[in-house]
Amino acid sequence: MPEDDTIGRIIQRDLDQLPLLPADRWVPREPAARERTQFGRTSAVALARAVSLGLAITVVAAAADLGLANWRTQRIAPDESPTAAIGVPGPLALAGGAPSLGFGLVSTEVNTLLVRNETTVSAPFTISNALPQVAVSPNGHEIAYWRTVPNRTGGAMWELFRWDLIDPAARDVGVMSAPAGEVPGSFVWSSDGTGLVVNTHTAVQRGPVVGGPSSAAHSTWFSVDVASRKATELAPTFESVVSTVYAWDRQRDLITGSAFTARDQNAFITLQGGRVATHALPAGAMIAAADAYGRSVVLASAKDCKGISSATRCPVLETRDQATFNAFSVWESLNEPTRDSPEVVFRPRSQDLIVQFPLPNGDARVELWSDLGRGAHQVLATYTQTARFTAPRELVLPRADGSAVFLMKFDNSAGGRWFGEIVSLSPIYTTQGGKDPQRTPFEILTGGNPIASVVLDPAFARAMATPRQTSPSPSPVQPGSAAGPDGAIRAVQQSPVASMFASFPTTAGSKACDIRGGGPAPGMLVPGTCRTDVQASGSGYVVTFTIVWDASQFHLESDPGFGPLQHSWPFAIDATGAVAPGSDSGNFPPQYVR
Amino acid sequence: VDARDDWTTLYRNAVPRVYRALLATLRDPELAEDALHEAFAEGLRRPPASGENLPGWLFRVALRRARRRRWGFTSLQGQERRAAVDELDAVIDRLEAGRLLALLTQRQRAVVIAHYYLGLTQAETANLFGVRPGTVSATIAQALTKMRKGTTHA
Numbered sequence: 001m002p003e004d005d006t007i008g009r010i011i012q013r014d015l016d017q018l019p020l021l022p023a024d025r026w027v028p029r030e031p032a033a034r035e036r037t038q039f040g041r042t043s044a045v046a047l048a049r050a051v052s053l054g055l056a057i058t059v060v061a062a063a064a065d066l067g068l069a070n071w072r073t074q075r076i077a078p079d080e081s082p083t084a085a086i087g088v089p090g091p092l093a094l095a096g097g098a099p100s101l102g103f104g105l106v107s108t109e110v111n112t113l114l115v116r117n118e119t120t121v122s123a124p125f126t127i128s129n130a131l132p133q134v135a136v137s138p139n140g141h142e143i144a145y146w147r148t149v150p151n152r153t154g155g156a157m158w159e160l161f162r163w164d165l166i167d168p169a170a171r172d173v174g175v176m177s178a179p180a181g182e183v184p185g186s187f188v189w190s191s192d193g194t195g196l197v198v199n200t201h202t203a204v205q206r207g208p209v210v211g212g213p214s215s216a217a218h219s220t221w222f223s224v225d226v227a228s229r230k231a232t233e234l235a236p237t238f239e240s241v242v243s244t245v246y247a248w249d250r251q252r253d254l255i256t257g258s259a260f261t262a263r264d265q266n267a268f269i270t271l272q273g274g275r276v277a278t279h280a281l282p283a284g285a286m287i288a289a290a291d292a293y294g295r296s297v298v299l300a301s302a303k304d305c306k307g308i309s310s311a312t313r314c315p316v317l318e319t320r321d322q323a324t325f326n327a328f329s330v331w332e333s334l335n336e337p338t339r340d341s342p343e344v345v346f347r348p349r350s351q352d353l354i355v356q357f358p359l360p361n362g363d364a365r366v367e368l369w370s371d372l373g374r375g376a377h378q379v380l381a382t383y384t385q386t387a388r389f390t391a392p393r394e395l396v397l398p399r400a401d402g403s404a405v406f407l408m409k410f411d412n413s414a415g416g417r418w419f420g421e422i423v424s425l426s427p428i429y430t431t432q433g434g435k436d437p438q439r440t441p442f443e444i445l446t447g448g449n450p451i452a453s454v455v456l457d458p459a460f461a462r463a464m465a466t467p468r469q470t471s472p473s474p475s476p477v478q479p480g481s482a483a484g485p486d487g488a489i490r491a492v493q494q495s496p497v498a499s500m501f502a503s504f505p506t507t508a509g510s511k512a513c514d515i516r517g518g519g520p521a522p523g524m525l526v527p528g529t530c531r532t533d534v535q536a537s538g539s540g541y542v543v544t545f546t547i548v549w550d551a552s553q554f555h556l557e558s559d560p561g562f563g564p565l566q567h568s569w570p571f572a573i574d575a576t577g578a579v580a581p582g583s584d585s586g587n588f589p590p591q592y593v594r
Numbered sequence: 595v596d597a598r599d600d601w602t603t604l605y606r607n608a609v610p611r612v613y614r615a616l617l618a619t620l621r622d623p624e625l626a627e628d629a630l631h632e633a634f635a636e637g638l639r640r641p642p643a644s645g646e647n648l649p650g651w652l653f654r655v656a657l658r659r660a661r662r663r664r665w666g667f668t669s670l671q672g673q674e675r676r677a678a679v680d681e682l683d684a685v686i687d688r689l690e691a692g693r694l695l696a697l698l699t700q701r702q703r704a705v706v707i708a709h710y711y712l713g714l715t716q717a718e719t720a721n722l723f724g725v726r727p728g729t730v731s732a733t734i735a736q737a738l739t740k741m742r743k744g745t746t747h748a
Contacts, residue, residue: 007694007741008710010690010691010694011691011694011706011707011711012711013691014691014692015614015615015618015691016614017685017689018614018682018685018686018689019617019623020610020613021609021613021627025627026606026609026613027602027606027631028631028634028635230624232628253635
């Protein structure tokens with residue numbers, strides 16, 4: 001009979017023989033962007049990393065010069081204003097408004113997914129028994145999709161797969177199975193491309209009489225780590241609801257989605273740090289779009305128009321923070337009614353919106369709204385019933401890198417075809433001498449309905465994997481707008497890489513500001529000064545944003561404990577309007593606090 | 595930044611012992627790994643007080659997380675997970691300590707492992723689990739009795 005100390009020794013001896021976790025799994029898997037930043041070293045990288053951590057700088061809505069006079073923008077108080085552009089990589093200009101060999105389209109056709117090059121009609125990849133829905137990874141060359149596979153009892157089950165369009169070794173790889181009795185719902189890649197968040201739900205069973213009682217349905221969310229194929233059911237399940245997932249930001253441990261309850265209540269849902277928060281949507285509002293970075297969500301609603309018939313309704317678009325559901329901005333159409341709510345999609349890799357308005361006369365207008373609508377509004381196309389588009393609301397499909405958008409309509413005759421045009425979203429691809437974006441007629445003559453844009457060229461894939469572009473910037477700044485130092489400042493502030501400095505002075509000078517730093521939510525707030533400097537550099541300018549604060553408010557141990565401290569972020573802008581971040585320098589700023 | 599690195603270093607030093615303690619207590623590799631990760635994350639958010647027994651702190655936080663997860667979360671890969679549990683059971687059952695600990699409730703196992711494997715005193719163990727030292731003493735006594743009986747029967 002072992003004595004106490006003997007039992008202790010046995011426990012010591014034997015438990016040391018238990019298997020040990022492999023060292024690479026000792027800490028939770030993290031995206032590379034969360035690695036420690038060596039302060040004072042690089043700093044476009046440092047900035048990008050700090051920014052990707054969701055560290056917020058107080059940003060005020062830029063002084064937007066709206067292209068449409070009949071829209072009124074209501075800006076939210078600076079403290080509630082956007083951190084939205086932070087952590088979003090920024091669109092790339094890998095191709096223009098013409099078919100590109102480097103990109104492809106995923107189409108659906110009778111339980112089959114077809115992946116074809118933009119320039120050819122043949123489909124090099126065909127995936128059978130698949131649902132007509134894909135999620136495209138942030139790098140643009142992986143897709144996830146549901147398809148049926150045989151189960152052990154001879155029946156079929158739903159399984160989520162992924163397919164790498166560039167790496168032949170990673171094609172049709174199973175990721176997770178739908179729970180028994182549940183069917184696939186929405187799914188989206190995490191913003192770092194390492195995981196998927198997935199929603200499954202039970203089918204709503206109605207009684208024998210139309211409109212009769214329905215059985216309780218429930219919806220379940222899962223997070224899936226792609227590398228380990230480990231799926232985790234997220235609490236809670238939602239009873240009697242249909243839900244949708246929008247984004248998973250692993251760095252911020254934030255998952256967002258929405259749920260429509262049996263009581264007709266539509267709610268936006270956040271799951272952060274294991275805590276679920278439910279935000280009821282304003283009366284009459286619906287979610288029009290949400291970006292896949294967990295940053296912004298767009299709500300659409302309508303209100304009575306002013307100055308015209310009271311029977312008309314004018315649209316209202318509102319952007320909110322996905323993490324807090326606080327409002328960023330509200331746009332109200334004052335006197336331009338629409339037949340229905342605008343349709344909104346996010347320009348990939350950005351916080352720009354592509355908005356389609358269905359006009360009362362049957363026409364439709366598609367616009368590009370930069371920086372959540374706070375920047376320029378650019379009309380991309382207007383369609384009429386008698387022109388090429390015979391219906392007002394047709395396919396708006398952005399290219400994966402954010403360089404262009406496919407605007408297409410379906411022609412049901414002669415076997416069916418999709419036709420329309422590719423419209424460049426980048427100012428560097430413009431028609432000769434004009435401000436109109438480059439546009440090229442485009443059609444798909446063979447079967448399938450296009451549902452997504454993907455990357456097929458390895459070089460483009462590498463560019464897509466780059467966390468932030470350095471040049472050229474596809475910032476929606478018109479050529480020539482950088483003329484003069486003030487123009488350069490405005491152009492830099494409107495560019496995706498520097499949009500977090502939109503609240504800084506728009507001309508050279510200083511102003512008092514609150515520096516929003518990191519730390520536990522809601523983060524520290526340090527009073528200080530925000531300064532903008534600009535100086536000519538070759539044919540362009542270098543615009544520098546500097547924060548100055550008192551060390552008594554915040555300082556790192558290695559920095560002085562009293563007196564003013566400062567940190568600067570320079571950006572170079574060339575004559576074409578391309579913006580590139582430089583190396584930041586100075587004292588350790590509050591923004592870098594984790 | 596530095597605090598994070600410090601925490602990661604301390605955590606890594608404690609992982610082998612704490613992970614094995616969790617394996618022996620929970621007898622579920624996936625649950626042990628997840629719970630350990632959550633304890634790491636908790637340490638990043640709210641580091642333990644200086645002077646606290648770090649392996650003990652990690653063990654306690656991980657056990658709490660594991661308990662919560664057992665109630666509210668389910669892994670989808672049921673078969674894979676069962677296979678991993680079976681594999682671990684086979685390993686544990688080959689060990690004398692494994693057979694002895696299998697005679698205990700999970701609560702008793704946790705206390706015994708904290709005391710005998712992680713090397714916490716009874717007072718530290720009591721502090722760890724938020725109970726009085728007398729309760730720890732009684733729990734250990736009951737556990738030892740069970741283990742002695744178990745070995746006698748064997």
